[in-house]
Amino acid sequence: MSLVLHHLNRSRSERLIWLLEELGVDYELVRHKRDPQINLAPAALGDIHPMGKAPLLVHDGQVIAESGAIALYLLEHFDPDYRLHPEPKAANRATFYEWLHGAEGAVFLPFLMNTYLSATGLEDSLLSQYMAGEREKALGAIEACLEARPYFAGEDFSAADIMMGFQLEAAEERGGLPKDSPVHGWLERVRAREGHKRMRAITAED
Ligand SMILES: N[C@@H](CCC(=O)N[C@@H](CS)C(=O)NCC(=O)O)C(=O)O
Structure with a gap:
């Protein structure tokens, strides 16, 4: 193989x-x-x-x-x-899919745009203002999820956490997470993994 x-x-x-x-x-x-x-x-x-x-x-x-x-x-x-993923008929399988794909979908886009906007000097543009609102919405959804459970797909760590990791580590690095965000606790948990x-x-x- x-x-x-x-x-x-x-x-x-x-x-x-x-x-x-x-x-x-x-x-x-x-x-x-x-x-x-x-x-x-x-x-x-x-x-x-x-x-x-x-x-x-x-x-x-x-x-x-x-x-x-x-x-x-x-x-x-x-x-x-x-x-690292729920069984096919498990109750949390849909939630697992949602975050696994969200990590490259609507949730990810406003974070990605942040990088492109600053790379092209467009931080003060209308598009940038629009994306700030979208980023707030996405972060709100992420935080609501992690306030309700320890990992994206529920009680257990899964590949959905791995997929969401890149953008959340980048957001933390840029100082883009509120001090009291549940994302900090989640980052601590996932970073403790071998x-x-x-x-x-x-x-x-x-
Ligand atoms: N949606 C794709 C995105 C792939 C992508 O854009 N990769 C970036 C790295 S973060 C890349 O290769 N960038 C270099 C380039 O576009 O030349 C995925 O999740 O794999």
Whole structure:
């Protein structure tokens, strides 16, 4: 069996490193570096998949793009005991899907736009004001979820937490979390995990 993860430095592909470390699967990590001037991925990623973005997973020759698709694929293949995702008919399966996909959907967009707006000097634009409102709404939904339960999909840690981790660690780093936010407690819980610590040791070399 051959399992290769293509990782771009300082990118959301770190979520898949984290998931693979939690699963304890043997895999090869191929590191790619952003262009220091334009911050984009190198051409090598475009040779593997037409979008040319990370992460990319290659399993026995099959190329898979999109973090959410990669996460579900890995769970299907390597989490037969449902340690990191709810069983098909479990009551929290829908909530798990919601956050796993929300991490690249409507919840993620306003956080991502923050990066693009400041990179292009548009912090004072109308679009920026609009996105600030959207970010507040998204953070409100995240906080309501974590006030009600310890993890995104319920009582247990799951791959939904891994998918949400990248944007919430970035929001914390930018000082974008209120002092009393339940996200701080959640960050403490997930960072205490060995899988997260191993992921951070790997990304420290980015
Ligand atoms: N929705 C995709 C987004 C992939 C994506 O945009 N990856 C970024 C890294 S955070 C990237 O490769 N950026 C470099 C580039 O676009 O050249 C996913 O979740 O995998």
